[in-house]
Amino acid sequence: MAYRLIGDxxxxxxxxxxxxVTLGGFLAWRWxxxxxxxxxCALYGLGVTVIGWQCPLTALENWGRENAGQAGxxxxxxxxxxxTGVIYPSQHLLTVQLAVAATIAASWAGHLIHHRRRKHHKASNPA
Structure with a gap:
């Protein structure tokens, strides 16, 4: 039971x-x-996707599931x-990866714009 809980x-x-990784950049608009x-995290995710780094969560899930008698x-x-093949069709993996990258880039660009506006507002309205 404990091993299955670890896997889950x-x-x-x-x-x-x-x-x-996909949406966390939007948190920076507020914080x-x-x-x-x-x-x-985004750079690590990129490394896993592009370079093929091993993810420790995959290893942990496999360990838990295999010790629970399940397939890893x-x-x-x-x-x-x-x-892939469950949430989106397999042939659209690259499209999904590009959409995630675009979402991250948009969140960072939005953060930069928001941050600059905040600085400009503070500079023009000193307390």
């Missing part, structure tokens, strides 16, 4: 990490200091198992 928790953390952790993730990994 790793799967949930994985989904939350992917959501944070500018969150941009740096988001940058680190396939060699293709978390995204291919849970998302």
């Amino acid at each position: 928790t790793a799967m949930l953390l994985h989904l939350l990490f992917l959501a944070y 500018p200091r969150t941009l740096w952790p988001h940058l680190a 993730l396939p060699a293709t990994g978390f995204i291919d198992h849970y998302l």
Whole structure:
């Protein structure tokens, strides 16, 4: 039971990490200091996608599931198992990756614009 809970928790953390990588840059509009952790996570996600780095959450989920007597993730990994072909068609993987990259870029550009406006407003309206 505990091993299955570990596997399920790793799967949930994985989904939350992917959501944070995709949308976390928008948090920086409200809390500018969150941009740096988001940058680190986005770069790590890019490394996993482009370079093929191993994700520790995948290893943890596999360990939990295998010790619970379940099948681990396939060699293709978390995204291919849970998302590709389930949430979006397999032939649109590149489209989804580009949409995620565009969302991240838009969140960072929006942060920059928002931050500059905030600075300009403070400079023109000193307290």
